[in-house]
Amino acid sequence: MTQQVTLIATSAMGLESIVANEVRNLGYNPTVDNGKITFQAPLSAIPRCNLWLRVADRVKLVVGEFKVKTFDELFEAVKALPWERFIPEDGAFPVTGKSHKSTLFSVSDCQAITKKAIVDRLKLKHGIAHKMPETGPLYKVEVALLKDIATLTIDTTGPGLHKRGYRIGQGDAPLRETLAAALISLTNWNPDKLLIDPFCGSGTIPIEAALIGQNIAPGFNREFASEQWNFIKDKLWEKAFEEAEDLANYDQPLEIVGSDIDHKMIGISKNNALEAGLGDLITWKQMQLSDLSIKQDNGYLVGNPPYGERIKDENYVTNLYKTLGELMQYHETWNIYILTSFKNFEKVYGKEATKKRKLFNGFIETTYYQYFGKNK
Structure with a gap:
């Protein structure tokens, strides 16, 4: 046909x-x-x-x-x-x-x-x-x-497109891979810039950023319902996979860092990255947010921190966002993107966002706060 x-x-x-x-x-x-x-x-x-x-x-x-x-x-x-x-x-x-x-x-x-x-x-x-x-x-x-x-x-898909095939472990409230990819797409990050996620959880944002950075097709390591359909010739699938392989830029160097306070999540992130075929392309660190050390200009911080609904601890969340604001006020060249449902984020963070966008993380209404850095 x-x-x-x-x-x-x-x-x-x-x-x-x-x-x-x-x-x-x-x-x-x-x-x-x-x-x-x-x-x-x-x-x-x-x-x-x-x-x-x-x-x-x-x-x-x-x-x-x-x-x-x-x-x-x-x-x-x-x-x-x-x-x-x-x-x-x-x-x-x-x-x-x-x-x-x-x-x-x-x-x-x-x-x-x-x-x-x-x-x-x-x-x-x-x-x-x-x-x-x-x-x-x-x-x-x-x-x-x-x-x-x-x-x-x-x-034509089968299991949803967020099922990339690399997530072999996850935390209590994992971010969907499709939403993580959207968060990266809504920035102007390019793969020659440093990207940090200090709340990486099971590593979804850094992994999706790496896939984007090397132009790897997100569905490359999974199967689809329509692969079994006889009216779509095998050669069309073969050609599509060949195109994906040809367009991937495996030689693109990346500087992506994922960190989390929980050492178990760092272990899960490493395993998920290996399953995605990304090997050692992403640096994983177990540390507190207050220990984050930024030495470069013009980087990107993209994160999906705890909201409060999930951990039932508003004081913890408030202190976390306050710490983030205090840390990033000294890095005016950085572009900062935070997804949260916490209504007073800007007040606690200490600065109004350059731009905001309403998004849904599952059934939770959230805001994507975007702070654009000053070029240096």
Whole structure:
């Protein structure tokens, strides 16, 4: 199949513009809506987007979209879609669903009707008289209704894109890899500059920075659901992996430091970095924030420190942020980026941010405080 397809890259709220830029950088022209970035592309975009999108949650293939207000309309419209193009005779196709501000509000009924319509279509087109076996590759279908518009998609990704494959250990409140990549993308850091994360936890921010710094595709060390699909030829996947290997700059020197007060987390960070194939590219240190010694100009500090909600200790958090502010006031050339839900961060830190951005860390509403350094 060489036809163009419609794809949706899903995104956490507040990160749509970053994902859209990633899609553009891959050569496609996206349109942006809340939580999703839609674009037309050849089939080769499915391997490429799954390999390269750092901030997106997953990539979905759009089978069809239509307005619907009754279950009969839903059944007939779903049955009219060309499912046989994508799902083979033995394909497994569970159906998930969601509905928002739509006449058809019963998600379970929408799922059941969608499933039956696809079964009827596939049995007709594949010439099957018996029950569909569903013993083959996975084609996870979603029926999503928004304001009476139904969008039918198949998930090309499998486990979410934040599952890079390198996290073999983590702490109590790990930062998603996709969000960590977004935090780096929202800076103007480049790999010839020093980057420090003094609250590194399991090492996600330094590891994502290293992957970005050496232009390593974030999906290079994992598998995707659509790798098993027979309508995407193996050569498209092979070409995508070859492109990722060719574009990686393994010779790019990096100066990235991750530190944490907990020696166990430093051990976990080291193991995760090794699993990511980064070896000794990142320097890991077990130390308190007050022991951080900065001797260079024009560096970057990017961190996701404790918020208070998680450790139930507001005094500890307050003292931590105060210490950070006192430390960084002597380094005016440094660019400082802190993600936290702590409402009085600027007051405790001792300085108003140059720029702020609302982001969600899971279900926690946070602010990304950005302090731009003075060039020296």
